[in-house]
Amino acid sequence: MEKRVTFNGWLLPAALIFPQILISAVFFFYPAGQAIWQSLFIPDPFGLSSRFVGLGNFEFLFSDPFYRASFVTTAIFSTLVTLVSMIPALFLAVLADRLIKGAGAYRTMLIWPYAVAPAIAGVLWLFMFNTRVGVVSWYLGQLGYDWNHVLNEMEAMGLVVVASSWGRISYNFLFFFAALQAVPRSVIEAAAIDGAHFWKRFFTIVLPLLSPTTFFLLVVNIVYAFFETFGVIHTITSGGPQQATTILVYKVYSDGFVGQDLGSSSAQSVVLLVVVGVLTVLQFKFVEKRVHY
Amino acid sequence: MKLRNLFLSTAVAATSVWTAAASAAEIEFWHAFTGRLGELVAEQVETFNSSQSEHKVVASHKGNYSETLNAGIAAFRAGEQPNILMVFEVGTATMMAADGATKPVYKVMEEAGADFNPDAYIGSVKGYYTTTDGKMLSLPFNSSTPVLWVNRDKLKEAGIDPDVDMSTWEQVGDVLGQLKSNGVDCPLTTAWQSWIHLENFSAYHDTPFATKDNGFAGTDTELALNSPLQVKHIQAMGDWAQDGKFFYAGRRNEGGANFRSGECALFTESSAGYAGIKNEAKFDFGVRPLPYWSEAAGAPQNTIIGGASLWVMEGHESDEYKAVADFLNFLSSTDIQAKWHQDTGYLPITTAAGEKTKADGFYDANPGTDIAVIQMTAKEPTANSKGLRLGSFDQIRGIIDEELEAVWSGDKTAQAALDSAKERGDRLLRRFEQSN
Numbered sequence: 001m002e003k004r005v006t007f008n009g010w011l012l013p014a015a016l017i018f019p020q021i022l023i024s025a026v027f028f029f030y031p032a033g034q035a036i037w038q039s040l041f042i043p044d045p046f047g048l049s050s051r052f053v054g055l056g057n058f059e060f061l062f063s064d065p066f067y068r069a070s071f072v073t074t075a076i077f078s079t080l081v082t083l084v085s086m087i088p089a090l091f092l093a094v095l096a097d098r099l100i101k102g103a104g105a106y107r108t109m110l111i112w113p114y115a116v117a118p119a120i121a122g123v124l125w126l127f128m129f130n131t132r133v134g135v136v137s138w139y140l141g142q143l144g145y146d147w148n149h150v151l152n153e154m155e156a157m158g159l160v161v162v163a164s165s166w167g168r169i170s171y172n173f174l175f176f177f178a179a180l181q182a183v184p185r186s187v188i189e190a191a192a193i194d195g196a197h198f199w200k201r202f203f204t205i206v207l208p209l210l211s212p213t214t215f216f217l218l219v220v221n222i223v224y225a226f227f228e229t230f231g232v233i234h235t236i237t238s239g240g241p242q243q244a245t246t247i248l249v250y251k252v253y254s255d256g257f258v259g260q261d262l263g264s265s266s267a268q269s270v271v272l273l274v275v276v277g278v279l280t281v282l283q284f285k286f287v288e289k290r291v292h293y
Numbered sequence: 294m295k296l297r298n299l300f301l302s303t304a305v306a307a308t309s310v311w312t313a314a315a316s317a318a319e320i321e322f323w324h325a326f327t328g329r330l331g332e333l334v335a336e337q338v339e340t341f342n343s344s345q346s347e348h349k350v351v352a353s354h355k356g357n358y359s360e361t362l363n364a365g366i367a368a369f370r371a372g373e374q375p376n377i378l379m380v381f382e383v384g385t386a387t388m389m390a391a392d393g394a395t396k397p398v399y400k401v402m403e404e405a406g407a408d409f410n411p412d413a414y415i416g417s418v419k420g421y422y423t424t425t426d427g428k429m430l431s432l433p434f435n436s437s438t439p440v441l442w443v444n445r446d447k448l449k450e451a452g453i454d455p456d457v458d459m460s461t462w463e464q465v466g467d468v469l470g471q472l473k474s475n476g477v478d479c480p481l482t483t484a485w486q487s488w489i490h491l492e493n494f495s496a497y498h499d500t501p502f503a504t505k506d507n508g509f510a511g512t513d514t515e516l517a518l519n520s521p522l523q524v525k526h527i528q529a530m531g532d533w534a535q536d537g538k539f540f541y542a543g544r545r546n547e548g549g550a551n552f553r554s555g556e557c558a559l560f561t562e563s564s565a566g567y568a569g570i571k572n573e574a575k576f577d578f579g580v581r582p583l584p585y586w587s588e589a590a591g592a593p594q595n596t597i598i599g600g601a602s603l604w605v606m607e608g609h610e611s612d613e614y615k616a617v618a619d620f621l622n623f624l625s626s627t628d629i630q631a632k633w634h635q636d637t638g639y640l641p642i643t644t645a646a647g648e649k650t651k652a653d654g655f656y657d658a659n660p661g662t663d664i665a666v667i668q669m670t671a672k673e674p675t676a677n678s679k680g681l682r683l684g685s686f687d688q689i690r691g692i693i694d695e696e697l698e699a700v701w702s703g704d705k706t707a708q709a710a711l712d713s714a715k716e717r718g719d720r721l722l723r724r725f726e727q728s729n
Binding site: 042043044045046047048049051053060064066131132133150151152238239240241242243254255257258259260261263264 | 359362363366369370387390391392393394541542543544547550551554556685687688691694695696698699701702704717720724727728729
């Protein structure tokens with residue numbers, strides 16, 4: 001099924017992939033190598049001395065029940081973020097695809113939240129749900145629901161999931177929308193003539209045709225949830241209450257940049273790298289089989 | 294050829310002497326203050342710069358306490374450290390362990406030949422930043438201590454005498470009960486729970502927070518925050534939380550908004566909360582000493598400080614250290630300190646500044662502003678109340694926050710939570726010991 005382009009000689013292909021390799025080397029392989037190297041040491045914060053501990057940092061991590069618990073928290077958080085950011089995005093894209101008037105304006109508005117930096121999005125949501133002055137928590141109070149994400153673990157998790165997903169919906173919307181536009185009208189019209197109603201057409205024709213996009217977004221969103229959400233967590237809950245929202249990447253950040261424990265922080269980055277690597281391989285091995293290009 | 298070399302070197306030497314004389318030594322000062330405090334620091338720096346022409350201090354704001362410390366550390370690693378770095382009290386052990394990155398204040402003063410008397414500083418402030426043999430490592434700058442803030446109107450509304458005795462937690466417990474039964478939604482809230490209800494609580498009751506003189510006597514220290522007295526206090530707070538008498542607003546000073554808006558009747562917060570409360574509170578407020586449990590022998594001892602001190606960084610020219618010494622001496626001078634104390638609610642770091650404030654009549658005009666000073670200085674600090682010096686303390690506070698939240702929400706008993714906090718904190722202390 002895949003199309004292959006063959007080049008004659010190696011010079012042109014090498015020149016074409018060189019920039020990508022250079023960027024990967026500088027921004028990925030070098031820092032990743034550094035992290036692996038540093039994970040073998042316990043350095044002091046000022047870089048004055050460094051003790052080689054072998055795998056001591058990893059031992060320290062995995063003997064900590066709270067670190068092990070943070071894997072579960074991360075799994076729940078990532079699953080929720082991926083679902084909450086993809087399903088509404090698809091729904092909105094389907095609606096926007098059917099718009100006849102003002103499509104441009106709707107589209108622009110839907111893409112807007114993507115421009116908001118995660119930490120700022122965190123602060124915005126925090127304001128709305130602030131237990132004292134938040135608009136949403138006030139209305140919830142009127143309805144008789146006492147919102148308190150400062151002590152309630154479920155509410156805290158819900159809030160960081162929504163805050164992390166909000167901007168992501170725009171991103172996903174963009175891809176779903178573009179993919180929907182590429183679905184051949186003739187197929188849909190043919191199905192319509194055969195009497196298939198809208199949702200029938202959606203589930204049997206459109207959704208399978210969207211599968212490459214859905215798969216791509218699945219991978220990208222999981223990576224996002226794993227790596228880029230610490231800003232939101234930092235501004236909203238700082239990992240609390242108790243450890244309810246301490247996901248792996250937030251621990252990397254807080255141990256490294258607040259606790260100055262660069263050895264443990266590096267070891268955690270390495271663990272995270274392995275986890276995401278394995279997850280991505282699994283996805284390509286099992287999920288991609290069900291994708292039709 | 295030789296003659297030419299000689300000529301050249303003389304010329305170079307002459308030029309450098311000339312530049313040194315012409316341009317003032319410029320020193321960098323990184324701090325963590327914004328808003329009103331930022332303005333006041335800028336004012337101090339401006340006063341210093343215009344008071345003499347030899348040196349020039351350039352102050353820059355580098356974010357909150359943690360961010361400023363991070364910026365200083367990152368700059369040191371890149372060889373571009375400032376001359377003076379503001380570090381919050383929690384980072385003290387980290388800075389002390391960084392031998393070779395910092396230059397102790399007593400040494401800076403000694404080398405500069407400056408007139409420097411460490412005994413001029415208030416004991417419990419100085420104690421936090423000096424070695425066990427009395428050598429000052431960093432200069433105390435902004436120090437505060439926790440007190441009990443009272444919304445007097447709220448007490449009156451609930452039919453309680455606003456001057457009711459609240460010296461002990463037993464008495465506070467009674468007042469909380471009356472407030473609750475008279476329909477007050479938020480009888481008590483707090484800021485900085487670990488700092489006030491465990492760290493200061495321990496010092497105030499002359500109970501160790503950690504072994505080895507709270508870490509002053511060595512990095513092989515262990516937390517001791519799960520003794521019966523601490524457990525009793527945290528359990529009482531936990532019970533109040535369950536009964537709706539204690540409202541938990543967050544790990545930092547989120548509770549301040551609840552108190553300043555008039556929702557909460559009582560509020561345990563730093564004495565430096567004064568500026569904000571005075572500015573925003575539309576009710577009659579009062580300030581009381583931090584309560585203690587009457588059963589505890591030796592209570593009330595003295596409370597300990599929070600805030601920041603100024604660390605001098607290594608790796609600069611000697612004439613810059615002269616400038617640093619002059620600037621630090623200027624900051625501790627009586628007039629500057631007295632003004633700082635009166636403007637901010639931070640403690641006067643020298644005895645003289647406290648006396649001047651009294652002589653100025655400030656305490657008479659602003660009743661209660663001297664309570665923090667009295668509470669800190671009433672008794673000579675003991676090994677349990679000199680302060681805390683624990684590595685990875687920022688992270689340990691994070692652990693304590695998590696465990697206390699488990700008590701407030703009713704998930705754990707105080708005993709279980711504090712035992713767990715000790716166990717988890719000790720792991721970090723062992724790790725810190727290993728890295729240094």
